[in-house]
Amino acid sequence: MAENIGYGKVILFGEHYVVYGLSGIAGAMEHYVKAKIEKGEGKGFTLIDNRPETPGYKEKKREEIYKAIELMIKFLNIDLEKNPIKIILDGTLVCTSGNGSSSAMSTAIARALSGYFDLGMDDDKINEVSYEGEKASAGTPSGIDNTCATFGGLLIFRKNMEGGPNFIEKITVKEPIEIVIANTGITQSTKEVVADLRKAKESEPEKYERIFREYDQVFEEGKKALGDHDLKKLGELFDKNQDLLRESTISCDEIETIVRVAKDNGALGAKLTGTGRGGNVIALTPGKDLQDKVAEAIEKEGFMTTKTRIGV
Numbered sequence: 001m002a003e004n005i006g007y008g009k010v011i012l013f014g015e016h017y018v019v020y021g022l023s024g025i026a027g028a029m030e031h032y033v034k035a036k037i038e039k040g041e042g043k044g045f046t047l048i049d050n051r052p053e054t055p056g057y058k059e060k061k062r063e064e065i066y067k068a069i070e071l072m073i074k075f076l077n078i079d080l081e082k083n084p085i086k087i088i089l090d091g092t093l094v095c096t097s098g099n100g101s102s103s104a105m106s107t108a109i110a111r112a113l114s115g116y117f118d119l120g121m122d123d124d125k126i127n128e129v130s131y132e133g134e135k136a137s138a139g140t141p142s143g144i145d146n147t148c149a150t151f152g153g154l155l156i157f158r159k160n161m162e163g164g165p166n167f168i169e170k171i172t173v174k175e176p177i178e179i180v181i182a183n184t185g186i187t188q189s190t191k192e193v194v195a196d197l198r199k200a201k202e203s204e205p206e207k208y209e210r211i212f213r214e215y216d217q218v219f220e221e222g223k224k225a226l227g228d229h230d231l232k233k234l235g236e237l238f239d240k241n242q243d244l245l246r247e248s249t250i251s252c253d254e255i256e257t258i259v260r261v262a263k264d265n266g267a268l269g270a271k272l273t274g275t276g277r278g279g280n281v282i283a284l285t286p287g288k289d290l291q292d293k294v295a296e297a298i299e300k301e302g303f304m305t306t307k308t309r310i311g312v
Ligand code: MEV
Pocket: 014, 015, 016, 017, 018, 019, 098, 100, 138, 140, 141, 142, 143, 144, 145, 190, 194, 274, 275
């Protein structure tokens, strides 16, 4: 038997734009997926998925979940005809679009496979395997989610568009910052949203060149604001990033409602995080009192929230 975990994530800046080689900032959540592997029966693998979920998530993602496991097993050349396994998933991360549930699962399984089959994989190898699994859900993933799931912490990420190692830089903040993560309740397909944006970018290249340029500025200022612990500025930049995502057609009514409620109740900034068109929103709410107030107001509108901190 072997078991291990992978972390969920929040993207502070750069979802979607990172797919095109722009820089992003993301942090691992304290919540995780746990994978346990034990001897199975017959051939191949069986899966028992006990993870908590946004209603309907596991059913909607069923094909992608199985595909991710198959891709990783193929990549590792593991022969399950002779060595059948049973994979049991659970953990504290509520499966939702936007919180890195798929890559947290892939990383947890990659680590558990390494333990069960005695593969001795280091974190770089685990990350590589998890990226293979991520292809099932994101199509052409940037790699930001599996990188957070594997390494944890807060980091700057830039995909290497030439195919070499990605740029990853761990960053620290002066002190942890309270945030509220709100769930629209909508499970979205990352693959489809990424593909839609690609089409939009191809049909309106000039518009997206401008958006990408403006985003680059947001990223640079965001990195500085985090370093300076300038939370007011950081919040403004969340809002600017959200403006660009809205213009890129990645937002939706539920996201906009949550953003408005968060801002009306004092959040310094709020934006969608991850896939968009559903999934999660992140609101910057430094201090326990503000965090409680914003979370309560969002819950009153009928959305589930998680109170957590970045830079822990
Ligand atoms: C999904 O969590 C993040 C996206 O940018 C896709 C990716 O980076 O692979 C939408």
